[in-house]
Amino acid sequence: MALDIVIMAAGKGTRMKSRLPKVLHRLAGRPLLQHVLDMTAELGRAHTIVITGHGAEAVEQAIAGSDAVSVRQMPQLGTGHAVQQALPQLSTEQGDGGTTLILNGDVPLIEAGTARALIEACGGKQLALLTIVLDDATGYGRILRSGDALGGRVLGIVEHKDATPAQREIREIYTGMMAAPTALLKRWVTALGNNNTQGEYYLTDIVAMAVDQGVPVVATHARDETEVLGVNSPLQLADLERRLQRRQAEALMEAGVRLADPARFDLRGELLPGQDCEIDIGCVFEGQVVLGDSVRIGAHCVIRDAEIGDGAVIHPFTHIEGAKVGAGALVGPYARLRPGAELGDEVHIGNFVEVKNSTLAKGAKANHLAYLGDATVGERVNYGAGSITANYDGANKHRTVIGDDVHVGSNCVLIAPVTIGEGGTIGGGSTISSDTPPKQLTVARARQASLAGWTRPVKAPKA
Numbered sequence: 001m002a003l004d005i006v007i008m009a010a011g012k013g014t015r016m017k018s019r020l021p022k023v024l025h026r027l028a029g030r031p032l033l034q035h036v037l038d039m040t041a042e043l044g045r046a047h048t049i050v051i052t053g054h055g056a057e058a059v060e061q062a063i064a065g066s067d068a069v070s071v072r073q074m075p076q077l078g079t080g081h082a083v084q085q086a087l088p089q090l091s092t093e094q095g096d097g098g099t100t101l102i103l104n105g106d107v108p109l110i111e112a113g114t115a116r117a118l119i120e121a122c123g124g125k126q127l128a129l130l131t132i133v134l135d136d137a138t139g140y141g142r143i144l145r146s147g148d149a150l151g152g153r154v155l156g157i158v159e160h161k162d163a164t165p166a167q168r169e170i171r172e173i174y175t176g177m178m179a180a181p182t183a184l185l186k187r188w189v190t191a192l193g194n195n196n197t198q199g200e201y202y203l204t205d206i207v208a209m210a211v212d213q214g215v216p217v218v219a220t221h222a223r224d225e226t227e228v229l230g231v232n233s234p235l236q237l238a239d240l241e242r243r244l245q246r247r248q249a250e251a252l253m254e255a256g257v258r259l260a261d262p263a264r265f266d267l268r269g270e271l272l273p274g275q276d277c278e279i280d281i282g283c284v285f286e287g288q289v290v291l292g293d294s295v296r297i298g299a300h301c302v303i304r305d306a307e308i309g310d311g312a313v314i315h316p317f318t319h320i321e322g323a324k325v326g327a328g329a330l331v332g333p334y335a336r337l338r339p340g341a342e343l344g345d346e347v348h349i350g351n352f353v354e355v356k357n358s359t360l361a362k363g364a365k366a367n368h369l370a371y372l373g374d375a376t377v378g379e380r381v382n383y384g385a386g387s388i389t390a391n392y393d394g395a396n397k398h399r400t401v402i403g404d405d406v407h408v409g410s411n412c413v414l415i416a417p418v419t420i421g422e423g424g425t426i427g428g429g430s431t432i433s434s435d436t437p438p439k440q441l442t443v444a445r446a447r448q449a450s451l452a453g454w455t456r457p458v459k460a461p462k463a
């Protein structure tokens with residue numbers, strides 16, 4: 001059975017008041033449209049068509065990497081008109097039970113299970129509508145049934161603007177999603193007119209056509225309200241963000257993660273936790289983050305694309321991106337690990353320490369106010385407060401190699417390329433521009449002098 005999926009994304013999104021097309025606004029780090037595309041990937045083989053219009057170029061660019069094709073709708077004359085543009089793209093197989101699923105690019109949390117139920121209800125033979133009963137149905141298309149009860153046969157959909165006061169009392173609404181037999185959909189959509197209050201081609205008018213032609217119409221109920229909510233305004237976007245974050249937080253807690261407060265947790269990507277992980281409030285996770293067992297993350301950390309080893313503790317206000325943290329390491333508070341930072345087991349990185357493109361072997365410590373860039377740091381190295389690697393000569397980056405058991409005093413400048421020999425000590429305040437021997441003390445600063453007989457100047461008396 002051929003499955004075609006049409007995702008409508010041509011609408012203007014006026015209420016977003018944004019230059020960015022509505023479907024490209026981000027929810028949990030991914031564009032709204034991407035949520036829908038990712039969901040369709042779970043439906044098996046399908047041909048996906050995205051209807052673009054407002055901001056078409058940006059939307060087309062955003063989906064360039066996916067299997068979906070795009071079709072432009074210019075101007076936008078309604079949802080029926082949108083589907084008309086997709087017709088030449090739909091499967092031409094005849095009488096094989098081909099089904100077309102219609103989704104909206106601005107309804108991001110629709111679940112694969114619900115979409116599958118809709119496709120099954122259609123089965124290439126019936127028109128299946130996704131509906132839900134709302135307390136306040138204002139603005140939505142209402143489901144007309146024979147008799148008042150929800151059990152009555154579906155007869156049609158009437159748009160809010162075209163509905164009579166009695167019809168506006170109906171609380172079962174059309175969610176904007178349906179599955180239709182492809183061959184029939186083509187016939188119906190081609191026959192649509194625009195004789196209504198808005199002068200638009202309403203896709204929803206195909207329901208009455210199906211009823212007229214004796215094609216069964218079935219309504220599938222959405223599992224919950226969240227999966228059929230659309231985004232029209234920044235307020236609605238933020239509301240969906242919280243709902244999605246809550247869902248993600250619940251899934252993590254069910255997996256055993258202890259979140260201090262699920263309402264103050266943000267995941268914009270994927271978090272793969274080990275056992276007994278604790279996450280304090282206000283943390284943001286982005287990209288793919290892997291946590292070992294018993295990892296503790298303090299409040300207000302931002303962690304993107306990182307791997308944190310068993311038992312590591314990340315203290316509050318730490319920023320980690322593109323980095324690896326070894327087992328039992330302590331990081332922060334206020335530390336910054338930048339791309340290419342790889343901390344071995346039991347490494348300590350303290351407050352206001354920045355590490356970039358550097359490896360620190362087991363037990364190395366940089367506890368305060370320091371910079372390590374393009375460095376290879378040996379085991380048990382102690383790197384003093386205020387010390388930096390001068391890794392950039394204004395044109396190129398160079399490496400600093402620090403051997404095992406080195407102690408670098410405070411306020412040292414290691415001018416790369418340079419190697420500090422194993423077991424050596426660098427005296428505080430040194431500026432090191434050539435390699436130093438192992439095990440010796442190297443001091444590179446002006447020798448201290450005290451001037452006997454020196455007297456402090458006194459202020460000249462006023463004339």
Ligand code: UD1
Nearest residue numbers: 008009010011076077078079082104140141174175176202
């Ligand atoms: C539509 C339904 C209504 C349903 C509601 C659910 C019709 C006529 N009405 O209402 O029954 O309750 O969705 O939210 O279908 N779009 C285009 N091209 C257009 C017009 C719309 O691509 O010319 C896209 C929009 O970007 C959006 C979707 O279609 O993704 C729905 O459009 P919208 O204007 O929000 O739907 P309504 O007309 O309010």
Ligand code: CA
Nearest residue numbers: 078079198200
């Ligand atoms: Ca509309």
